[in-house]
Amino acid sequence: MERKIPKELFGQAIIDSSKSEEINKPSLNFWQDAWLRVRKNKGAIVSLIIAALVIIMAFVGPVISGKEFDTQKVSHNNLPPRIQGLENISWLPFDGVKVNKAGKEFSPYEQRKVEEYYWFGTDALGRDIFTRVWKGTQISLLIALLAALIDMVIGVIYGAVSGYFGGRIDNIMQRITEILIGIPYLIVVILMILLLKPGIASIVIAMTITGWVGMSRVVRAQVLKLKEQEYVLASRTLGNSHLKIIGKHLLPNLAGVIIINTMFTIPSAIFNEAFLSFIGLGLQDPLASLGTLIDEGFKVLRLHPYQMIIPAIVISTIMITFNLLADGLRDALDPKMRD
Structure with a gap:
């Protein structure tokens, strides 16, 4: 059976000319558009969540453990991880059980009659590894934050001035x-240690001397390109000072590049600190960093593997998440990466 279409449907379309120029899509500024691009990157969002959790735990963890990081209790030394509620699950490594040389399982907690719970175990001096x-x-x-600040202050200013004035x-x-x-970075650190002593101060001073060079070269290259743009020439024609042109016109347009390079600086600084601590040029006892913990755990890896595996997992998580987050920000903020 054929369906008849009413003649009224074949009339001339009514078009409202007043709405022909109307924009229905909301206008977005640069940062809103960048956030939308970051949200599309699942790896960057997951990395952002994990990085936030690690940062929160860095400050909350020592508080919830109820133990001090430098308190020694030799009678509780080298205890394996044990967590309430998980100690009865044999396939999880948090039951407080170890294996002796004969291959038999035993509980050091029961042998020593230890009633406390050490979530990540203890080291050779009985200090709580979780804390x-x-x-x-x-x-x-903290060292990564200082490295990022040095990059953003010294590197950005130095590169902007060099590229803007030229000649x-x-x-x-x-x-x-x-x-x-x-000058190799390691040589600078050794010189600082000879003048001062191993610790945060020597590492930060070494980063202050050489760590900002990469950022300055990137900023200089971008300023050399941007300073010939029309809006910069117009600002110069209007009589604005060099400081105002750099601060108001050039640096805001370099925000994306600065943020991207800063995000890549953070995992690099953490790795450098861990490397220096691992070879004995970093922090000294009783202070602890992820590098010193890995160094201490490496010495007893075959006997107590958890003492190295746990801090190694934490530092690997930090470096992977910050690198993935930096990749996501690069895709969102770099105009060349836009689709």
């Missing part, structure tokens, strides 16, 4: 950076 891991994460994140000033400033690049 030391998160206290060490605090210090590692003889640029030549002199770039020769200085080439000299600093030629």
Whole structure:
């Protein structure tokens, strides 16, 4: 049976000309658009959540454990991890059970009549590893934050001034950076240790001397490109000062590049600190960082593997999450990566 279509449907379409120029999609600024792009990157969002949890635990962990990171209790030394509620699940490594040389399982907690729970176990001096891991994460994140601030202050200012003024000033400033690049970072740290002593101060001073060079070169390259743009020439024609042009017109347009490079600086600084601590040039007892904990655990890896595996998992998680987050920010903030 054929269906008849009413003639009224074939009339001329009514178009409201007043709405022909109407924009239904809301306008977004640069940061809103960047956030929408970050949200599409599942890896970046998951990394952001994990990084936030690690940062929270770095400050909350030592408090909820109820133990001090430097308190020694030799009678409780080298106890395996044991967590309330999980100690009866044999396939989880939190039951407080170890294996002796004969291959038989035994509980050091029962042998020594220890009623306390050590969630990540204890080290050779009976110190709680759970508290030391998160206290060490605090210090590692502190060093990474200082490295990021040094990059953003010294590196950005140095690169912006060098690229903006150019000429003889640029030549002199770039020769200085080439000299600093030629000095190995490890040599600078050793010199600082000879002058001071192993610790946070020597690492931070070494980063202050050489750590900002990479950021300055990136910023200089971007400023050399942007300073010839029309809006910069217009601002210069209107009589604005050099400081105002750099601060108001150039640096805001470099925000994406600065944020991306800063995010890549954080895992690099954490790795450098861990490496220095691992070879004995970093923090000293009783202070702890992830590098010192890995160094201590490596010495007893075959007997007590948890003492190295746990801090190694934490530092690996931090480095992977910050790298994935930096990749996501690069895709969102770098115009060349836009689809």
